[in-house]
Amino acid sequence: MEISFYLPTQVRMGRNIVERSAQALAGFGKRAMLVTGRSSAVKCGAQADVTAILEKNGQTWVVFDQVMSNPTVDCVYAGAELARREGADFLIAIGGGSPMDAAKAIALLARQEIAPGDLFKGEFTGDVLPMVHIPTTAGTGSEVTQYAILTNDAAQTKTSLSGPMLFSDLALLDGKYMMGLSHRTTVNTAVDALSHVVEGMLSVKANPTTDLLAADAIRRITGNYQGLLSDTLTVEQRDELLYASMLGGAVIAQTGTTAVHSMGYSLTYFWGTDHGRANGLLMAEFAQVLLQRGYDKTREVLRLMGMDSPAAFRTWLDALLGERETITDAEVEKFSSIAIQAKNIANCPVVLTKEELAGVYRKSFGLA
């Protein structure tokens, strides 16, 4: 029995959990920097909840609301510069994966001098600003991972920074912040969460603990299929998806992601495809390749989702994702060349070739 499990983030979930965490937040210091996207943290009500508590606690704050989708290296250096200048004692990230990931890089850069060219070179250790993460989408699980995924223009893809100190100190989860999400974002983020637990179960680093968490998350996500399709999720169902998303983060914190993420990054980098959708477009054909290569655990994962084949999985995903993009031969060649060099390819349970990755791209987009 081989187990490796590390999840140092304190997870608190419940209705109005931000308001109920005043004491925990008070312990982080006198001055916070909120790290958010342009508007979502305000729109969903989380930012007002946070600042009300900070005010009640006698804590002050500054807001860095410049995080774009798929945050850039420039963005996180700007955030770190503001955190230093403003003397922030801790960060509160409010948002989806982009603000939550950006905050981790900012926490690192606010405390350590690292040149932009060294950012993607390996694991970090040492000091970072303390962090609180409040997800406002139910997909990334970033609130409980040690990864910060940034746009890496040098490599024309997205690349993760990682290190054990990049785990957030405190994650506060409340499904009420997801009630205003668009149908599209709800679906894409749910598919992202599903990709984490499916890939986590199919990673070489999967173990009985991660499989237990992943199976629970798979049941909760697929169990909410009708609500996802019809955009009729109640706040309790939003909670369940948010919880599953957190479990997905806890899983990939141990297992890493696999080829689906490696391949999806090109769709995001070159086409601007949303990250969760990108994974969803590729997942069924990835499962098909693993089955063809004789990796039987793939059947167990399909069964947990209530499916008997990768084709059934594809049908299930198609109903959520709608019409697929088209791809050219040149793009297949380029994207598979980039994906085969990604770090997370090594987590696949069988060694995939560049040709197999190209095949997944082709079949996923109907290119014979």
Add this chain to the structure above:
Amino acid sequence: MEISFYLPTQVRMGRNIVERSAQALAGFGKRAMLVTGRSSAVKCGAQADVTAILEKNGQTWVVFDQVMSNPTVDCVYAGAELARREGADFLIAIGGGSPMDAAKAIALLARQEIAPGDLFKGEFTGDVLPMVHIPTTAGTGSEVTQYAILTNDAAQTKTSLSGPMLFSDLALLDGKYMMGLSHRTTVNTAVDALSHVVEGMLSVKANPTTDLLAADAIRRITGNYQGLLSDTLTVEQRDELLYASMLGGAVIAQTGTTAVHSMGYSLTYFWGTDHGRANGLLMAEFAQVLLQRGYDKTREVLRLMGMDSPAAFRTWLDALLGERETITDAEVEKFSSIAIQAKNIANCPVVLTKEELAGVYRKSFGLA
């Protein structure tokens, strides 16, 4: 959906995991203090594995092997004194619950000045010596809890210190260290682990995450019943029980224990009954009281164990525990008076009266 989960200990499990953790151990500092019982750490081979790695790493060590069963306050002060005098950078606890719990108190007292009279007064924060925990029994789960249970002579019971910094930094789990355990210790510790997950599921603080872990552990422990009965556990089955025990620790770290532990402490304090056995003697009648009080989740717990009634649970336990002790009316009165004042009574899902606790003692020991 209400979740509260915190488990900052890095868990590594596998065959020869101590040898495979040289790098992780090297990061803890130059000088270790090993905290052990009189002989078990040596007999099971764990101490030799640890010192071989320390030597290879160029780390030095001192051994504090004075931890008795149900460690006393004097013992942990003596350990802290030695750690200070020897300039230990970190502690490595090797043993069952007693050395593992003692090490946490020693880690605290080596870094903070706390008077013996203040030891049981509340939660601690602040600095402690870094810790590594290596369990040599599969019962306590102490390697992943924030509790250190000590003999509290002033209150004539066992009382826990607790605090978020009392979580070990690193837990190393290998079932091979359990191969030499006596049948009695194997059974008692397995019953202890079972009590953690049963009580965890029946705690008011149970949540979907702890229930998921607890259910998995219950299945693994009850699934090894024949091997436990016949003392024929393979090393893989030992691994499974050790893993379940760790899950039990992860569960009670969130849920606390309940009346079974509160009541069992008197059996240990006054009769010297082994801790796991003490819990086992009381568990079935505790389940009976909860059912009588209409707490239906009790049936779910019984069903997970493959049982249809508390009577079946008692039969199952009796085969493991053998003949029961006898109790007097005076002892019932005294023990229930002490138990009703224990902190963990508050974790019961129904408010139990002293008379109900007395009833559990009576029925558990056949006193009409």
